[in-house]
Amino acid sequence: MFDQKGQIRIIESFLAIAVIFSAVLVSVTFPSSPDFSKQKSLSTMGTQALIKLDTNGTLGDLIIQRNWANMKTALDTLLPLGVSFNLTVFDEAGNAVNSEAIQNSNLLGREVVSVQYVCATRSQVVDFFAIRLQLAWTG
């Protein structure tokens, strides 16, 4: 009887250890919170690049001309090395305008930051576009 009690104590101790161990295990395997300082800097860089491109109306001009190659080149120049991007242009109805992908590499599997930007063209017929720029660090 006494021995059985001892065995139960041991089992209870193991159970207690298992409970704490599984709690530690679960908390460790929780998805770690993203590094927001890195994401914020990416987001700022993306927006600043679009603002620079938009200041003199170039962004709107490139969209009107459907000049996606030059758009990619401009973003490649304005964004620092090591940043991957994927840009999508939407018209007023929310339809994607760019017929081809405007990106410098694939963002699959990376921690992506999305920047929303609104743009009006400076042309005689003023058009409005919403731009989604997705960014990620390559390294």
Place this chain on the structure above:
Amino acid sequence: MRRNQNSGQILLVAAFIMASLLLSAQLYVLEVGKTSGDMDADSLNDFMLSVKLGSRHAVAGSLANISTGGTNSILEFNLQEWGEFIGRQYLSGKNVLDFTLEETSPYSSGIYLSWGANGYGVSSASANFVHTLVGRETDVDTAYSVNVTTVLLIKSANRRLNETTRQINVTINVLNEALPALAKQITVYYQVSGTWLIPDDTNDYALLDYGNGTYIASFTATVPTPEVEVSVHATDFRGIYVQANTTSTEI
């Protein structure tokens, strides 16, 4: 003795409490991290800046249209559309872009076009905006004005080359918002017997571009009088058209 018998259960309960504390602490850290990822002040400023830039482009585009023959109502129509478009973009709260067209003289419905005969031409559009963003953690009101103005200044002098021919020089200055700006296109006209003519190669026409918004057009023309009416039509790089007339006097 009773206490001793229950020590195993106490151990288990303590383990459960510790485990739940551990997990809730981890959840709290995760939630705090999520909150810091919300749209912050910088993102809001960037969004409002993009709206401001777009407002300027919409005004400039409207002026480009109106200065080339479009109706003045285009400005109001475009800004209305722009405001509605902006209202659909910010999903975290209320986003309203209101505008009023400048009505202070010399503006009418936000537009001022004056292409006079005194060597001064102006195409201008002006509107005032109020951008309101109200969200869960946001309450921002920003008021700003947009004024898009293209000015053309011309001066002209001529000298007699022989009995009937004159060398005419026209100094042209293009300004955007009172700062020197480049022109996309410049066409010079001169008047002979009530007819406007465009000087070409047969007039030895040359346009010298100083690269700082100053241009000098020179040409020869058969003009019977020492005073020649000259007109310059220009389009700046924003597509805004402006013209100015002046009388070229003999030096």
